[in-house]
Amino acid sequence: xxxxxxxxxxxxxxxxxxxxxxxxxxxxxxxxxxxxxxxxxxxxxxxxxxxxxxxxxxxxxxxxxxxxxxxxxxxxxxxxxxxxxxxxxxxxxxxxxxxxxxxxxxxxxxxx
Numbered sequence: 001x002x003x004x005x006x007x008x009x010x011x012x013x014x015x016x017x018x019x020x021x022x023x024x025x026x027x028x029x030x031x032x033x034x035x036x037x038x039x040x041x042x043x044x045x046x047x048x049x050x051x052x053x054x055x056x057x058x059x060x061x062x063x064x065x066x067x068x069x070x071x072x073x074x075x076x077x078x079x080x081x082x083x084x085x086x087x088x089x090x091x092x093x094x095x096x097x098x099x100x101x102x103x104x105x106x107x108x109x110x111x112x
Contacts, residue, residue: 001023001024001025001026002023002026002101002103003021003022003023003026003094003095003096003101003102003103003104004021004022004023004103004104005019005020005021005022005092005093005094005103005104005105005106006019006020006022006106007019007020007106008092008106008107008108009107009108009109010109010110010111011084011108011109011110012110012111012112013084013085013086013110013111013112014083014084015084015110016080016081016082016083016084017081017084017108018078018079018080018081019035019078019079019081019092019094019106019108020076020077020078021033021035021076021077021078021079021094021096021103022074022075022076023075023076023077023096023101024075025075026075026096026098026099026101027098027099028072028075028076028077028096028098029052029072029075030052030098031052031096031097031098031099032049032050032051032052032097032098033049033050033068033070033077033094033095033096033097034046034048034049034094034095034097035047035048035049035066035068035077035079035092035093035094035095036092036093036094036095037088037090037091037092037093037108038090038091038093038105039087039089039090040090042090044093045059046059047059047061047062047066047079047092048062048066048068048079049068050068050069050070050077052072054069054070056068056069062081062088065081065082065083065084066079066080066081066082067079067080067082068080077094079092079094081108084108084110085110086110086111087110088108088110089108089109089110089111090107090108091105091106091107091108092105092106092107092108093105093106
């Protein structure tokens, strides 16, 4: 199996996007999932985490704007991103903590 992200793209400031992270056949339902962002020239930073039973934790930079969720029946995690800002631009990755598997990343660009 592999971790596959989707849902990135271009959006104007104030807009919304929803990212998906599918991890079929990888013990998804017992694994916590992390969402990370890497902006050009910056290190990869942790934005949100969701436990196997849905408990979430957020970085201050996205608290109140981003919502992590999951559907264990679909082996998929989601990151709903609202009120996007230009500084949210970057490559977004999900990480399946069981086995430490990373997705390939999906580009998010916020600009007018």
